[in-house]
Amino acid sequence: MKIAMTTNGKTLDSLISDNFDANQKFLVVKISDMSTEEIAISNDLTAADLAQKVIDLNCEGIITGNFLSEKAFDLLADGCVTRYLGSGYSVAEAIKLMEKRTLPLIRNFEGTDKCSGDHH
Template sequence: MYLAMAMDGNTLESKVSQQFETGKYLLVVDTTNLIVSAIENCHDFSAESLAQKVIDLNCEGIITGAISDPQAFEILADACITRFLGSGKTGMEALDLMKKRDLKLIRNIEGTDGCGGDHDHHH
């Protein structure tokens, strides 16, 4: 599967950015072989266009910091993209934790994993 990662640098040794919108790079990782393509997040990307990019690249999930832009959050949520909170970890650590199901999910704009209902999250 393809996974997007909002990162401070362009490799999996870099740290996951604290915030989706401020990541310097959007990494797309093929989780079957860990092949990474990096997209530089130039300042001409709005948070919404960055979110749209994740969808256009067929990513099923994203590892990021907080997503504070409500529209970007809605775009990702509406596309059923699983949102994992990995800020402060390296890309490799975050991927590892995700595989073990140890990364928190970002279920709402506050970045907590609390949830209005107690419905199951999508896999």
């Protein structure tokens, strides 16, 4: 399983970003061996482009902060990518919490715990 993350760095000690946007580092972690891959993103990439990149990389989930772009949120939700709220945690901590099923889900664009529409 691969999980994408928006971070402030490129290691397992890096912190998860406060927001999902294209101005962050973009890291993909293969959970089976905890290997990391930093994905290069260009300066002209939008949040929706970044969401599509997560889908194209076949990531099952993303650990990030709040969404600033409803279009990016909708792309990920429609692409069946599970969204986790991990801001403030290191990559390694967030993965451990995700595996224990204690990392909060981002169920809707507003960031509340309620489901809305077809996205959950």
